[in-house]
Amino acid sequence: MKLLIKGGTMTKEKTKTELNKDLHDSLLELIRITSTVIPDDVQRVIMKALKSEKKNTSAKYAMDIIDANIKMAKMKSQPICQDTGTIVFKVYHPAGFSQLDFRKVIEKAVIKATKLGYLRQNSVNSLTGKNDCMNVGGGHPQINFIETTKKNIDVKLMLKGGGCENVGAQYAMPYTTLDAGRDLAGVRKVILDAIQKAQGKGCGPGTLGVCIGGDRASGYAHAKEQLLRTMDDENPIKELAKLEKDIVTTANKLGIGPMGFGGKTTLLGCKIGAINRLPASYYVSISYMCWAFRRQGISLNKNQKISKWLY
């Protein structure tokens, strides 16, 4: 609230989005659903992959267990994967909004979700090795605020496990080992190389978020941003749409298969974006998301209750 002088008298004008108790409950529900339920668009591609694997193979066995796990996590309302990952919030908000206040509510909801077992005690001090047990502090959880012209608040959440994060890769082009230059043909080579190097270690079949350009930090950030796109969307840039399809088809010829057991499905999807670069730099940043692709989003109404699920 801010005091304004208007016509000689003091009146109060509302300039801030007030946060209320329902916001906490809405955010807690977002965390619960993200940790325990696979989004519909991801589920559909997993089911397709399951059907494509041959009977009586380790690959089919892995996909059957994955399918059973998705169902069980939803039914029991328990984490799909025990590594509930780096907690990444994206908050899309109108002007006149306190990021500090919103952060406090998010932190409270994260602590509550950890106590309830929707999140693992997953935040470790890198110097002392001590687990803070609450997932708050030292950069956790990650929260990105984005101001928009819309009146309502949208919140997206991604839980990204450490196993798949570890197999992410960044290439500075030209990458001579593969004779990969600064063009889409070169980009294709290094993406496929990253998939082959990852083998089953990132809990495949996975999905790639890729960024062409940027610097070392913005490149990875934009690569992860690509993972917010739905599995069945079409890239508006024609060349990239074509490359995305080509990467998926070609990766699935590598024979790495679910969990690296060998098999037909190595990759579920590939989403590629491009941002500007400096003349001297040309990075290709690749973020690998495991099959347990946990991302969700909510629209909040003016009472800060959930009005819509975004995936």
Next chain:
Amino acid sequence: MIKLDYPFKKSDIKKLKVGDMVLISGKMFTGRDAVHHKIHKGAKPPVDLKNQIIYHCGPVVLETSKGKYEVKAAGPTTSIREEPYQWEVMRDYGIVGVIGKGGMGPKTLAACKKYGCVYMHAIGGAAQVLAEKIVSVDNVYWKELGSPEAIWELTVKDFPVVITMDSHGNSLHSEVESASAKKLQSLL
């Protein structure tokens, strides 16, 4: 499906081959990065690991009442990070095998052959299916390492794994890796 029942015997382990699908019943101990690092630095494991299985896992565990625990999620973590240490644990403490995901490298494969161990691959990310196979949490050691890094003593029933590295020098991981590298060359 092959059944592997506790107490585990090296003679049973020897029979297992790459590609075998196995259901494990009995005891296992979780142990991941901090545990392996600590043992490597010279600490003695707080339990006798002879003929036991180590599970690379950092579960979600809730303390339901004082000293009583419930596992909420318990899939495998990536094993390759233990590659520098695993062979030592096989040599010094007589384990029969490890469960994890993603496979391990040549040091571990050689130790599997030399000391009669296997690498068993659980399905990564399948935290609910695998937690369901845990019958009880029997004890916890080195809890000061934090819940995901502690040693949890678990009893399991029909815990599903695939043998991907056996005690005869075979590794599915090195096979798939070299085949896919060759294939990649033809696709670039």
